[in-house]
Amino acid sequence: MSESKKITVATTWLDGCSGCHMSLLDIDERLIELAQQVDIVYSPLVDGKHLPETVDVGIIEGSVSNEEDLAKAREFRRHCKYLISLGDCAVTGNVPAMRNLFPLDSVYDRAYQENVQHNPLRPNDGVPALLDVVKPVHAVVPVDLHVPGCPPSADTIWFVLSQLLEGRVPNPNEVTRFGA
Amino acid sequence: MSRTIAIEPVTRIEGHARITLQLNDEGRVDDARFHLTQFRGFEKFCEGRPYREMPALTARTCGICPVSHLLTSAKACDELLSVKIPPAAEKLRRVMNLAQLVQSHALSFFHLSSPDLLLGWDSDPARRNIFGVMTENPAMAKDGIRLRQIGQSIIEMLGGKKVHPNWAVPGGIAQPLSEETRDAMRKLLPEGLVIAKRTYAFYKKLIPQFAKEAETFGNFPTMFLSLVNAKGNLEHYDGWIRIKDAKGDIVEDMVPTDEYPRIIGEAVEPFSYMKFPYYKPHGYPRGIYRVGPLARLNNCNSCGTPFADVALAEFRTLQESQPVASSFHYHYARLVEIIYALESMDRLLRDPDIMATRIRARARSNRDEGIGIAEAPRGLLIHHYRIDDDGLMTWMNLIIATGHNNLAMNQGVKQVAQEYVDGSKLQEGMLNRVEAVIRCFDPCLSCASHAFGQMPIHVELRNAEGHLVDQLKRG
Ligand code: SF4
Numbered sequence: 285m286s287e288s289k290k291i292t293v294a295t296t297w298l299d300g301c302s303g304c305h306m307s308l309l310d311i312d313e314r315l316i317e318l319a320q321q322v323d324i325v326y327s328p329l330v331d332g333k334h335l336p337e338t339v340d341v342g343i344i345e346g347s348v349s350n351e352e353d354l355a356k357a358r359e360f361r362r363h364c365k366y367l368i369s370l371g372d373c374a375v376t377g378n379v380p381a382m383r384n385l386f387p388l389d390s391v392y393d394r395a396y397q398e399n400v401q402h403n404p405l406r407p408n409d410g411v412p413a414l415l416d417v418v419k420p421v422h423a424v425v426p427v428d429l430h431v432p433g434c435p436p437s438a439d440t441i442w443f444v445l446s447q448l449l450e451g452r453v454p455n456p457n458e459v460t461r462f463g464a
Numbered sequence: 465m466s467r468t469i470a471i472e473p474v475t476r477i478e479g480h481a482r483i484t485l486q487l488n489d490e491g492r493v494d495d496a497r498f499h500l501t502q503f504r505g506f507e508k509f510c511e512g513r514p515y516r517e518m519p520a521l522t523a524r525t526c527g528i529c530p531v532s533h534l535l536t537s538a539k540a541c542d543e544l545l546s547v548k549i550p551p552a553a554e555k556l557r558r559v560m561n562l563a564q565l566v567q568s569h570a571l572s573f574f575h576l577s578s579p580d581l582l583l584g585w586d587s588d589p590a591r592r593n594i595f596g597v598m599t600e601n602p603a604m605a606k607d608g609i610r611l612r613q614i615g616q617s618i619i620e621m622l623g624g625k626k627v628h629p630n631w632a633v634p635g636g637i638a639q640p641l642s643e644e645t646r647d648a649m650r651k652l653l654p655e656g657l658v659i660a661k662r663t664y665a666f667y668k669k670l671i672p673q674f675a676k677e678a679e680t681f682g683n684f685p686t687m688f689l690s691l692v693n694a695k696g697n698l699e700h701y702d703g704w705i706r707i708k709d710a711k712g713d714i715v716e717d718m719v720p721t722d723e724y725p726r727i728i729g730e731a732v733e734p735f736s737y738m739k740f741p742y743y744k745p746h747g748y749p750r751g752i753y754r755v756g757p758l759a760r761l762n763n764c765n766s767c768g769t770p771f772a773d774v775a776l777a778e779f780r781t782l783q784e785s786q787p788v789a790s791s792f793h794y795h796y797a798r799l800v801e802i803i804y805a806l807e808s809m810d811r812l813l814r815d816p817d818i819m820a821t822r823i824r825a826r827a828r829s830n831r832d833e834g835i836g837i838a839e840a841p842r843g844l845l846i847h848h849y850r851i852d853d854d855g856l857m858t859w860m861n862l863i864i865a866t867g868h869n870n871l872a873m874n875q876g877v878k879q880v881a882q883e884y885v886d887g888s889k890l891q892e893g894m895l896n897r898v899e900a901v902i903r904c905f906d907p908c909l910s911c912a913s914h915a916f917g918q919m920p921i922h923v924e925l926r927n928a929e930g931h932l933v934d935q936l937k938r939g
Contacts, residue, residue, distance in 0.1 A: 299504060303527020303627040309575070310626050312613045313606070319595045329575070330593040352501065379524040383509040391505040399507060399861045400739065401729035402748040409734040410482065411501045435527065435627050 294326040294339045298353035299380040300346025303435040304371035310438035339364045347373045347380045348419045352412040361425035369421045372434040381418040431456045433464040485881050493885050496878035500738035507860045515851050520630045531564035532840035534632045540836030540847040541634030545827040552820035553636035558701045560622050562805040567615025568841035569798040572906040574608020585896045607659045614656040621645050636824030653810045660802045680883045681901045682791025682876030685710030686752045688759035691839050696765040700839040706763045712787050721837035740870045755843025755868040757797035762787035769807035775800040791904045829855045840865040869905050876901045
């Protein structure tokens with residue numbers, strides 16, 4: 285690819301519901317405008333590329349709940365110059381972190397022993413183990429900007445992205461709040 | 465010497481899903497597995513919480529079809545109250561459910577699948593996405609964005625938010641409809657229908673090009689399971705369970721949704737966090753069935769709206785005198801359902817009853833067990849709750865739409881792999897096809913994990929000693 289001046293953006297979801305990514309898609313026709321200004325180099329929304337060596341802006345949805353989430357958060361931090369925690373799950377742990385109140389075994393057992401009629405067992409063949417404690421992203425890697433909301437509205441996401449594109453540091457508190 | 469190929473979506477699906485192919489001595493595919501690698505634990509962590517929190521809380525299972533969880537949960541709660549909700553509330557819940565069907569199917573067709581259909585399975589992966597469609601066929605991309613926006617906007621007008629509206633409550637909905645909102649919603653529908661019909665006509669012309677895909681993408685006999693209404697017609701909010709076999713004979717009909725535990729069992733395999741529902745009387749894994757748009761269109765007597773019924777008749781010519789068996793035709797079924805949803809919303813919004821201000825039945829909990837069932841965009845969704853005397857949750861079981869298709873997705877991956885994979889060397893085209901079959905099912909792994917869009921894939925071919933023989937990266 286030719287070297288473009290476009291800002292590169294990578295997005296990923298860890299333990300979230302994908303609602304924050306849906307909210308990003310809800311910028312609707314502004315997606316076309318966005319595509320003219322940024323290159324989404326890595327995301328569920330585009331055909332994947334490897335996370336390039338350096339990415340200008342990384343956006344993480346979801347909390348850190350299993351071993352793969354942890355590896356992915358670290359990978360994003362390594363490769364992204366500016367890292368955003370998008371949505372309450374990434375910012376606080378939110379809904380996924382509700383399982384922290386229960387012993388891990390009981391969480392597995394409800395799903396894979398009690399509510400099963402055939403072959404109850406705990407999946408363990410090539411699936412990542414859950415961490416004992418669900419954490420927000422900034423508990424495992426430093427984060428540059430927190431954007432709360434469940435999910436942050438499309439306008440909030442657009443505000444954050446357009447401020448960044450104009451070279452400003454956005455203040456999301458003007459446009460969103462926890463649980464918004 | 466048998467070997468295993470692992471197809472690893474290492475990136476944005478964040479390894480939530482993975483495929484392995486087991487090769488036999490001749491290098492042919494023996495078996496294929498679709499692994500879901502995410503597990504969240506809702507069924508446990510909702511324990512101890514007031515049941516009234518469940519609609520808003522369980523909606524956080526999925527941001528792609530949150531309305532399905534919101535409504536199914538509210539329905540389970542209606543049962544806990546032992547109330548029949550006011551008619552206006554039911555009709556408005558139906559409107560929101562149909563609006564979600566439009567946005568979710570539009571996402572699947574335009575944002576996720578149209579890049580393959582328009583740009584080709586073997587086109588440049590770097591451009592094979594919605595942004596590529598924007599340059600290749602801007603009108604189509606705009607149609608997709610607009611159609612999804614229409615669905616999302618109706619959800620927002622009713623519930624105040626596009627994703628995760630807190631609107632359905634135990635016993636009904638939060639606010640009555642205003643005339644302005646009704647009129648604003650109705651204004652969007654004609655435009656949506658024009659887009660939907662245009663896309664349908666376009667796709668119909670395209671279909672003959674995909675004969676090979678239709679033959680091999682998850683094309684095998686299974687039963688089909690869905691809801692139908694009292695007339696046996698297409699239904700997404702309420703109704704009874706119908707199961708047809710591969711020949712089209714009815715296996716179960718008019719099963720009250722409360723009886724689901726008699727017909728649906730869940731199995732576990734060590735290789736996936738997604739469970740494997742099966743038709744209990746046939747046992748596991750013989751009780752394989754499919755759900756979702758394909759199953760709903762195969763099962764219903766008719767759609768019950770004018771243009772959708774025309775499209776349904778055309779859909780049924782895809783396979784003579786039998787249910788349509790190819791999973792490839794989920795795409796087709798989705799387009800028919802978008803038309804149906806827009807026509808049905810229009811009908812509901814013309815009904816004067818919908819303006820009634822009585823929209824909520826108020827009661828405290830009167831039962832300790834409640835089951836809510838609805839058709840999510842991807843198929844039957846079940847929320848099953850138990851509470852104690854204080855109204856606190858003691859137990860929950862969720863059977864997620866995508867889960868019902870788990871056995872079929874595994875079998876579909878195997879079929880495509882056997883068709884396209886030659887164990888001696890790996891080809892890009894093979895990877896595209898293997899992921900494309902999964903995309904036909906539009907798995908909302910968000911519900912059971914997360915995965916959508918195009919999977920970056922890493923395939924490793926290892927010999928029995930575990931040494932790398934060949935590898936291929938896509939993405
Ligand atoms: S913050 Fe809310 S919308 Fe975003 S991933 Fe978490 S639950 Fe979903």
